[in-house]
Amino acid sequence: MDLSQDLLDRLFAEALRARAFAHAPYSRYQVGVAILDEQGRIHIGANMENAAYPQGWCAEPSALTAMIMAGGKQAKVAVVTGPGPDIISPCGGCRQKLREFSVPEELVIIAGDPGGMRQRWTLAELLPHSFGPSHLNF
Template sequence: MENKEKLIEAANQMLERAYTPYSKFPVGAALLTKDGKIYGGCNIENAAYPVTICAERTALFKAVSEGDYDLAALVVTSRSQHATSPCGSCRQVISEFCSSDMPVLMTHERGEIEIERTVGELLPAAFSEGDM
């Protein structure tokens, strides 16, 4: 992927914008469209925990709200010593809007890609419109 470094940099920038007064665990995400546009996202916490939103969903919802559905890759990062993987809710949302072969890159505080999976590998047998 030619925009990998740019995408990691964007995720790291979003990490700095995270609002995490409760968990103290900031997460940044960057979503690349097939035409090269990048949507950033960060986790935004709330004292009422269920309304907190993860970085991955923030980036995805920004893209979708702008009408961008042709998505190419996602990077997720944190200040952890090990790669941060999307939670179950995020995996379901990712599978709703991204192709099963789209790469999801997971980095850590040093910005190195530690884990790379496809959407299908992250959520095999995802619940979809076809299951309804």
């Protein structure tokens, strides 16, 4: 997939915008995600904490749900933004959720914060030797 700088900038801006919707009164660690699907559409999500731990959820499943509800089938790019200065990456559970709706060698994950885009990986790099739908022979 050709990732033009314009497209990357749009995804990054949407991921930062999504952070404003985060509900993080306990950790105060707001996360926003923008996912580009196979149709070229952008879907955003934010983390939602809950006083009844661990009932909250991360930003990545929020964006994946938006993608699925809009008819998307496959995540192609995921831009994950946090507050900085440390580089954020999807947690283990979110890596597995992203795996369900992507080709690990093709899904590009970009980490950023208000200061800019910081790091880039494929899901295969973040989740090597992953377990996925093909293992279940469906």
